[in-house]
Amino acid sequence: MTALFLAFLLAFLFAAGAPIAFAVGVAAAAGLLMTGLGNATVAAQRIFAGMNSYPLLALPLFILAGNVLVRGGIIERLVIFADLVVGRIRGGLAQVNVLANLMMAGVSGSATADTAALGAVMVPTMRERGYRVDFAAALTTSAAIMAPIMPPSLVMVIYAIPTKLSIGAMFMAGIVPALLIALCLMAYVRWACRDMPLRVPEPGGPGALRATIDAVPVLLAPLIVVGGVRGGLFTATEAAAVLVGYTLLVTMVLYRSIRLKELAEILHESAVTTATVMLVVATSSLFAWFLAIENVPNAARDLFMAIADNKIVFLLIVNVFLLVVGSFVDTVPAILIFVPILQPAAVQFGVDPIHFSIVVIVNLMIGLNTPPIGTNLFVIATVSRQSVGAVTRALLPFYAVKLVALALITYLPILSLWLPRLAGLMR
Numbered sequence: 001m002t003a004l005f006l007a008f009l010l011a012f013l014f015a016a017g018a019p020i021a022f023a024v025g026v027a028a029a030a031g032l033l034m035t036g037l038g039n040a041t042v043a044a045q046r047i048f049a050g051m052n053s054y055p056l057l058a059l060p061l062f063i064l065a066g067n068v069l070v071r072g073g074i075i076e077r078l079v080i081f082a083d084l085v086v087g088r089i090r091g092g093l094a095q096v097n098v099l100a101n102l103m104m105a106g107v108s109g110s111a112t113a114d115t116a117a118l119g120a121v122m123v124p125t126m127r128e129r130g131y132r133v134d135f136a137a138a139l140t141t142s143a144a145i146m147a148p149i150m151p152p153s154l155v156m157v158i159y160a161i162p163t164k165l166s167i168g169a170m171f172m173a174g175i176v177p178a179l180l181i182a183l184c185l186m187a188y189v190r191w192a193c194r195d196m197p198l199r200v201p202e203p204g205g206p207g208a209l210r211a212t213i214d215a216v217p218v219l220l221a222p223l224i225v226v227g228g229v230r231g232g233l234f235t236a237t238e239a240a241a242v243l244v245g246y247t248l249l250v251t252m253v254l255y256r257s258i259r260l261k262e263l264a265e266i267l268h269e270s271a272v273t274t275a276t277v278m279l280v281v282a283t284s285s286l287f288a289w290f291l292a293i294e295n296v297p298n299a300a301r302d303l304f305m306a307i308a309d310n311k312i313v314f315l316l317i318v319n320v321f322l323l324v325v326g327s328f329v330d331t332v333p334a335i336l337i338f339v340p341i342l343q344p345a346a347v348q349f350g351v352d353p354i355h356f357s358i359v360v361i362v363n364l365m366i367g368l369n370t371p372p373i374g375t376n377l378f379v380i381a382t383v384s385r386q387s388v389g390a391v392t393r394a395l396l397p398f399y400a401v402k403l404v405a406l407a408l409i410t411y412l413p414i415l416s417l418w419l420p421r422l423a424g425l426m427r
Contacts, residue, residue, distance in 0.1 A: 005034070006030060006031050010023060011328075014329065020280050020329075020330050021280045021282070021283045024284050024286075024333050024337070025287075028283060028286040028289075029043060029286075031287075031290045031294070043286055046285065046286045046289045047286050050161070050284070050286060050288075050289070051282050051285070053161055054237060055167055055236065055237055056157065056158075056161060058167070058240035059154060059158070059240075059274060059278075060271075060274040061241050061243065061244050062109050062152050062154055062240050062243070063109075063154065063270050063274055063277075064270040065152075065221075065247045067266050068251055069108070069218065069247050069250075070107075070117050072251030072252075073257045076121065077211070077214040078100050078104060078218060079096060079100050079122070079125075080211045081214070081215035082095075082099040082103065083096045089190065090190065090194065091189055091190060091192070091193020091194070093122075093126055093131065094136075094139055095186055097118070097140055097143060098143045098182055098189060099182070100118060100122065101140070101146055101182075102143070102146055102179075103215075104117070104118060105147040106150050106152075106221065107218060107221055107222065109147055109148060109150075109154040110148065110154055111144045111145050111147045111148055111365055111376055112375055113147070114144040114147045115376045115383070119137065119379070119380050119384060120383055122136060123140060123380075133384055133385075134394035135192075135394050136384065137381070137383070137386055138398050139185070139189065140384075141369050141391075142369060142395065142402065143185055145366060145376075145402070146178045149174040149178040149181070150175060150178040151171035151172070151174060151175065151222055152171065152222065152240065152243065153170070153171065153174060154277075155332075155335070155361055155364075156170040156174065156361070157236070158281065158332055158336070159335050159339065159357055162285075162288055162336060163353065163357070165353055165357060166354075166425060166426070167229075168229040168230065168235075168425050169354050169425040170357055171225070171226055171229060172226065172419040172423050172425055173419065174361070176415045176419060177415055177416055180405055180408060180415060181405045185398070188397065188398070217250045218250070221243060221246060221247065221250075224239070224242060225239045225240075225243055228242060230424075230425070277332060280332045280333055284332065284333045284336035284337055285336060287333075288336050288337055288340050291337070291340065291341065297341045297343075297345075304317070304348075304349075305345070305348065311349045311350055311351060314349045315359065315410050318342060318346070318359070318360075318363075319406065319410060322363035323366060323367055323370070324367075325364070325367065326363055326364040326365070326370065327367045327372065327374050328373050331367075334364055335364070339360060343356060351413075352413060352416075354416065358409060359406075362406050363406065366402050366406065369395060369398075369399075370399075371388065377391060377395075
């Protein structure tokens, strides 16, 4: 009964527009008071324990590395390189959008950041080339969901907090699903843009060589993270620190696109973003701890066992549930609140935890583009100066494409587990 009341309280606070950290913290405090399980001292201790995590140190470092690269003008370099690779395909600029998002995914780790940054570049450019603005906006935000699925991923770092999963294994597990989403989007774009005029880029030459040289240092960034973790050179947290040093070297020495005085602004922006995320992590950890001591995960596991008689039905129920949750609740609190409830049930049904983590993340990323509260939907509507309704209508075929990819990722676990096993990061 208490859990049901808290669910309604949380839903009310979200609907009222309360900040996420505040809403989750109030719900957790209310639960502790109603059950007499703790006081302010206990709450403070649990909040600190939720943030006192070595893997969580990677979070501010990955945020800083992404901000350095974005401020260093890598988007334009990646777009030029992507145009060189797929510009000859019909609907080439739309294909460039997908490929640029895929490459950015291996840099920023944030779907919202990619939506805002690439949307500001790609939407006006596609409009000038004759594409509908709502189509360009829908494509950009759909492709941006690859960011938290490709390494390095901020979402995977946060997912590892309640589950104790290997961040390195999760990084490797996300690569093939992200590539699958990119291929599905590119296949749809090829069909949707079948009537677009074919633009033939200028033949390769000094410009093509220069574009490739400019893009290579950026494309090496995710390889450093994945290769270092796979090779045992450093942990995922240490990889984040290495990535920061590498991005500073590339942008300040090689590209010379960031001056020393700009670094203070980047550090300030990264600190604010980190503080915002950490507040959500802190209160969500308190709420998850309350649910755990109230035995909610076990109750949820028993409920799933009662309504689902096999793994296929269970995963279908979880997908529908998470798609709804993702459209109402931001990714970080959704993971910290619901994953401790869902994962024990998944294990009971024989679902590999690493595979399940990718399924959860893909679902929540699709939710970011789904009304009524999908964050990325409002970001791209603002960037493209389109109404939310117009972007949502343009997104309808993209939802179908992403759901096809989600079904393949859900029911073909080999897509997620092949690389981690090949890399020796899991059995």
